[in-house]
Amino acid sequence: xxxxxxxxxxxxxxxxxxxxxxxxxxxxxxxxxxxxxxxxxxxxxxxxxxxxxxxxxxxxxxxxxxxxxxxxxxxxxxxxxxxxxxxxxxxxxxxxxxxxxxxxxxxxxxxxxxxxxxxxxxxxxxxxxxxxxxxxxxxxxxxxxxxxxxxxxxxxxxxxxxxxxxxxxxxxxxxxxxxxxxxxxxxxxxxxxxxxxxxxxxxxxxxxxxxxxxxxxxxxxxxxxxxxxxxxxxxxxxxxxxxxxxxxxxxxxxxxxxxxxxxxxxxxxxxxxxxxxxxxxxxxxxxxxxxxxx
Amino acid sequence: xxxxxxxxxxxxxxxxxxxxxxxxxxxxxxxxxxxxxxxxxxxxxxxxxxxxxxxxxxxxxxxxxxxxxxxxxxxxxxxxxxxxxxxxxxxxxxxxxxxxxxxxxxxxxxxxxxxxxxxxxxxxxxxxxxxxxxxxxxxxxxxxxxxxxxxxxxxxxxxxxxxxxxxxxxxxxxxxxxxxxxxxxxxxxxxxxxxxxxxxxxxxxxxxxxxxxxxxxxxxxxxxxxxxxxxxxxxxxxxxxxxxxxxxxxxxxxxxxxxxxxxxxxxxxxxxxxxxxxxxxxxxxxxxxxxxxxxxxxxxxxxxxxxxxxxxxxxxxxxxxxxxxxxxxxxxxxxxxxxxxxxxxxxxxxxxxxxxxxxxxxxxxxxxxxxxxxxxxxxxxxxxxxxxxxxxxxxxxxxx
Numbered sequence: 175x176x177x178x179x180x181x182x183x184x185x186x187x188x189x190x191x192x193x194x195x196x197x198x199x200x201x202x203x204x205x206x207x208x209x210x211x212x213x214x215x216x217x218x219x220x221x222x223x224x225x226x227x228x229x230x231x232x233x234x235x236x237x238x239x240x241x242x243x244x245x246x247x248x249x250x251x252x253x254x255x256x257x258x259x260x261x262x263x264x265x266x267x268x269x270x271x272x273x274x275x276x277x278x279x280x281x282x283x284x285x286x287x288x289x290x291x292x293x294x295x296x297x298x299x300x301x302x303x304x305x306x307x308x309x310x311x312x313x314x315x316x317x318x319x320x321x322x323x324x325x326x327x328x329x330x331x332x333x334x335x336x337x338x339x340x341x342x343x344x345x346x347x348x349x350x351x352x353x354x355x356x357x358x359x360x361x362x363x364x365x366x367x368x369x370x371x372x373x374x375x376x377x378x379x380x381x382x383x384x385x386x387x388x389x390x391x392x393x394x395x396x397x398x399x400x401x402x403x404x405x406x407x408x409x410x411x412x413x414x415x416x417x418x419x420x421x422x423x424x425x426x427x428x429x430x431x432x433x434x435x436x437x438x439x440x441x442x443x444x445x446x447x448x449x450x451x452x453x454x455x456x457x458x459x460x461x462x463x464x465x466x467x468x
Numbered sequence: 469x470x471x472x473x474x475x476x477x478x479x480x481x482x483x484x485x486x487x488x489x490x491x492x493x494x495x496x497x498x499x500x501x502x503x504x505x506x507x508x509x510x511x512x513x514x515x516x517x518x519x520x521x522x523x524x525x526x527x528x529x530x531x532x533x534x535x536x537x538x539x540x541x542x543x544x545x546x547x548x549x550x551x552x553x554x555x556x557x558x559x560x561x562x563x564x565x566x567x568x569x570x571x572x573x574x575x576x577x578x579x580x581x582x583x584x585x586x587x588x589x590x591x592x593x594x595x596x597x598x599x600x601x602x603x604x605x606x607x608x609x610x611x612x613x614x615x616x617x618x619x620x621x622x623x624x625x626x627x628x629x630x631x632x633x634x635x636x637x638x639x640x641x642x643x644x645x646x647x648x649x650x651x652x653x654x655x656x657x658x659x660x661x662x663x664x665x666x667x668x669x670x671x672x673x674x675x676x677x678x679x680x681x682x683x684x685x686x687x688x689x690x691x692x693x694x695x696x697x698x699x700x701x702x703x704x705x706x707x708x709x710x711x712x713x714x715x716x717x718x719x720x721x722x723x724x725x726x727x728x729x730x731x732x733x734x735x736x737x738x739x740x741x742x743x744x745x746x747x748x749x750x751x752x753x754x755x756x757x758x759x760x761x762x763x764x765x766x767x768x769x770x771x772x773x774x775x776x777x778x779x780x781x782x783x784x785x786x787x788x789x790x791x792x793x794x795x796x797x798x799x800x801x802x803x804x805x806x807x808x809x810x811x812x813x814x815x816x817x818x819x820x821x822x823x824x825x826x827x828x829x830x831x832x833x834x835x836x837x838x839x840x841x842x843x844x845x846x847x848x849x850x851x852x853x854x855x856x857x858x859x860x861x862x863x864x865x866x867x868x
């Protein structure tokens with residue numbers, strides 16, 4: 175069977191590859207959405223945090239011999255702590271100002287972080303081997319799927335759903351959501367809102383780092399790896415609707431798939447298709463597909 | 469909005485740099501400009517270490533020519549032709565730039581060649597590969613020094629076909645360089661009795677190549693020709709290993725740099741055929757330069773970084789011999805003086821092509837490699853009179 179001249183197995187494999195890329199988009203845009211929801215900060219440093227997640231994983235392996243599975247937990251923790259520092263040191267001064275200031279501040283942080291590591295490691299990238307347990311590939315009939323890529327999809331969906339559950343279905347999540355709506359009132363109930371905000375940013379940063387660890391064996395680990403991804407991820411967040419948790423997860427996965435198909439039918443446009451969709455969505459639903467008009 | 473902001477910030481930064489430099493006096497110095505990718509996927513191939521190589525040559529020359537101090541200015545074009553062109557124009561108009569080096573990325577080099585032609589400035593290209601620079605878009609002031617897409621095609625392309633790799637599929641970076649490399653290689657493949665089954669064009673600086681690779685695999689071609697470079701080539705080779713593409717197809721890296729091999733490691737690249745203009749481990753002279761460069765950069769030079777040094781040296785010698793920095797007179801000197809140094813031996817032809825021998829290399833196995841950065845073994849020397857565009861093939865009006 176063929177669809178527009180492309181065979182069914184080929185379509186299936188592109189769908190799967192799209193899901194893999196979509197998984198990265200989903201985790202990253204989820205973190206951005208969580209941060210924007212509570213802090214009202216457009217976190218441009220997200221790409222740099224993603225890169226740090228991968229780079230710290232590489233460093234731990236090369237300098238200390240710490241394996242992938244340990245770093246899958248440790249790397250997000252380290253970057254989460256860095257998130258606390260960034261929030262306490264920089265971000266808390268700008269909450270009352272226009273969004274633009276948050277964007278400029280975090281963009282500046284990104285340039286500093288990326289610049290430092292670029293001058294140390296260059297841009298060609300550092301190789302990170304796939305963990306032994308996930309080496310090799312599985313023949314699915316229509317394609318050979320490296321086991322590691324399958325793991326990426328599973329791990330990211332688990333993390334995304336868990337995050338969604340915590341925020342939408344638990345008491346802690348209820349505090350978070352209430353804090354977004356009316357921080358003063360929540361504070362009156364005895365909830366420490368500033369600490370909650372700090373931890374939220376740290377959590378968002380940790381999510382980015384988690385995606386970074388997942389990405390380390392897939393792409394070369396380079397100081398620029400976040401830069402390439404972050405612009406697309408912002409478009410994903412805009413399409414899904416700023417601040418919408420489920421929206422950013424579904425949009426991330428969906429756009430990964432659409433991008434995958436574009437690579438078959440018109441590869442030249444594969445880097446632009448996401449932005450074309452963004453423009454269309456903004457024209458029709460300015461608040462994004464899952465966002466609520468305020 | 470975010471992209472706009474990014475541009476705005478970089479424009480502001482660039483404007484600041486321009487102002488600071490403007491206060492320096494324009495007339496009394498010989499100013500060499502170098503515009504290349506300093507921050508993105510090609511930054512390791514030339515980048516800041518390219519600037520360092522040029523500076524090394526200036527220092528070794530004595531820092532002065534015709535009694536005037538030599539100053540090097542460098543800038544990052546971010547792989548955007550408009551930034552490269554406007555920076556070149558600004559330097560020439562407001563800084564009294566004497567000559568210009570064009571770096572990696574052919575789109576930017578072609579744009580700068582036009583400016584240099586219009587403003588009559590010697591323009592030497594090492595990093596960019598498009599053969600158009602000395603063919604249909606040749607100018608009286610362009611010198612294409614290190615390599616070009618025709619040489620890569622005639623080197624790797626014909627060698628692979630002769631080894632039995634008859635059917636090809638191209639994975640091509642979608643801009644001037646990739647397209648030129650694909651076209652030049654496809655021609656060589658067909659001339660040698662091979663066929664081109666298909667090709668897929670990917671955006672420059674793509675991160676995920678798996679989708680393109682599966683398309684390549686389903687074409688059932690024997691050879692996957694990589695018409696891309698730098699970070700794109702690295703990510704392609706890495707993904708090809710992961711998806712087992714290399715079990716059914718052989719890869720031909722059409723433009724591979726030693727930094728790419730270093731980044732990927734020998735176990736991912738062993739046996740790869742490639743064409744290059746130079747390697748640090750060819751003879752005592754090249755090793756001496758390699759060592760000197762390594763001490764400063766903590767890595768071995770790529771062939772174009774070596775070319776940066778050599779071209780600077782030979783340009784300054786030509787200025788010295790001509791007794792002037794006047795572009796027409798220096799160009800006449802450059803084209804009439806044979807070059808023979810640690811980098812290469814040959815002549816700059818009327819079309820601006822520095823015709824020298826090239827090398828067909830094969831990447832060593834881990835066993836064969838005796839020390840760090842010892843990656844290449846010479847398969848064949850490709851003679852200067854065969855490897856470049858020939859007079860009969862050339863459309864350059866300067867060479868008729």
